[in-house]
Amino acid sequence: MAKARVSQRGRGRGRRRPSTWEISDSDTEGPTGAEADSEAAASAPDPAEKRRAAAEALRLLRPEQALRRLVVRVDPAILEDAGADILMEALDSLGCEYHIDPQRPARSLRWSRVKPEPCFHSVPPEVWAAGEQDLLLLLLEPEEFLQGVLQLTQICGSTCSVPWIPPESPACPHLAVIGLDAYLWSRQPDAQEMQQPENPGVAHAKVAVSWSEVEEALVFLQLWANLDVLLVASWQELSQHVCTFTKALAQRPFKQFREFQAFSFCTAGRWMAGERVTRDGTGLRGAWWRQIRQFNRVSPAMADAVVTAYPSPRLLQQAYVACGTEQERLALLTDLPVKVDKGKRPRRVGPDLSRRIYLFLTSTDPDLLLDLSS
Numbered sequence: 544m545a546k547a548r549v550s551q552r553g554r555g556r557g558r559r560r561p562s563t564w565e566i567s568d569s570d571t572e573g574p575t576g577a578e579a580d581s582e583a584a585a586s587a588p589d590p591a592e593k594r595r596a597a598a599e600a601l602r603l604l605r606p607e608q609a610l611r612r613l614v615v616r617v618d619p620a621i622l623e624d625a626g627a628d629i630l631m632e633a634l635d636s637l638g639c640e641y642h643i644d645p646q647r648p649a650r651s652l653r654w655s656r657v658k659p660e661p662c663f664h665s666v667p668p669e670v671w672a673a674g675e676q677d678l679l680l681l682l683l684e685p686e687e688f689l690q691g692v693l694q695l696t697q698i699c700g701s702t703c704s705v706p707w708i709p710p711e712s713p714a715c716p717h718l719a720v721i722g723l724d725a726y727l728w729s730r731q732p733d734a735q736e737m738q739q740p741e742n743p744g745v746a747h748a749k750v751a752v753s754w755s756e757v758e759e760a761l762v763f764l765q766l767w768a769n770l771d772v773l774l775v776a777s778w779q780e781l782s783q784h785v786c787t788f789t790k791a792l793a794q795r796p797f798k799q800f801r802e803f804q805a806f807s808f809c810t811a812g813r814w815m816a817g818e819r820v821t822r823d824g825t826g827l828r829g830a831w832w833r834q835i836r837q838f839n840r841v842s843p844a845m846a847d848a849v850v851t852a853y854p855s856p857r858l859l860q861q862a863y864v865a866c867g868t869e870q871e872r873l874a875l876l877t878d879l880p881v882k883v884d885k886g887k888r889p890r891r892v893g894p895d896l897s898r899r900i901y902l903f904l905t906s907t908d909p910d911l912l913l914d915l916s917s
Contacts (some may be wrong), residue, residue, distance in 0.1 A: 626778030633782035685726035
């Protein structure tokens with residue numbers, strides 16, 4: 544008995560006491576579970592507020608809204624030309640903002656974009672900055688352009704620079720020449736000048752650059768300097784180009800935003816997830832019904848008629864196998880009744896849909912056109 548008591552005491556002494564926690568006065572007590580949940584709910588963004596912000600951001604990206612935030616800066620030297628009124632009237636009717644500011648180089652137009660305040664975080668920064676680089680359109684007189692072309696043809700090489708654009712210009716330049724074709728034709732020698740003795744100095748002054756040299760210079764500027772040259776016949780044509788270019792700039796943020804949405808048609812919702820079909824066949828009838836509804840000119844009542852007669856594609860394929868001839872297979876679904884409202888004439892599926900479903904399930908030709916009326 545004594546030994547038994549000793550062994551019991553030994554086992555009792557070997558047991559570990561459960562761990563206890565002591566809280567000192569210096570420890571700060573955190574919020575309770577209910578308080579933490581309320582704080583998390585208060586700090587979480589409101590879904591309705593997020594939807595409103597996304598809708599407002601999308602509205603600001605629309606081309607008609609982005610056009611109002613575009614600014615076209617026109618150099619005062621352009622207004623000295625008699626046809627500049629046509630350009631200013633076109634900008635005024637376009638709806639964008641334009642300023643008369645000195646530009647460098649002279650006789651140029653620049654485009655800039657004003658960001659909305661505040662910028663919504665639901666739109667990537669790259670979208671707001673789309674087309675924000677300094678864009679420049681430099682207007683040249685025909686004589687000035689031909690002098691630059693002559694310079695290019697004479698000193699063309701790896702160290703050749705664009706004559707009309709300063710090397711330190713940060714803009715993406717484009718050139719526009721008004722009336723170059725008429726100018727070159729006006730400098731062609733007439734019949735009397737062809738009969739007179741040729742004066743080399745006069746001839747060189749009359750025709751400094753030919754059309755072939757102009758075309759060669761245009762190709763060189765495009766390939767080597769990545770410089771577009773716009774040849775227009777009048778200020779009216781130039782104004783149309785400026786308006787078209789401005790509208791394209793207004794559309795760029797919205798197009799950029801759509802590119803960031805990789806699959807914009809796959810939004811959250813049951814309709815885009817398709818019909819779920821389990822191993823026991825649950826959902827097969829709904830998927831089969833939706834498959835038939837994808838054919839052109841198929842009403843829900845017609846799809847109901849097919850699915851009621853053949854609840855699955857496998858059953859319909861078995862029915863096709865049981866048919867003796869090709870004509871029977873094509874017309875298998877023709878006489879299926881379609882439910883209609885009371886008082887209306889009875890309807891049936893018809894031979895057209897019967898033929899299309901049969902070809903859809905049996906044909907191996909990927910280029911086969913099912914709908915003959917399309």
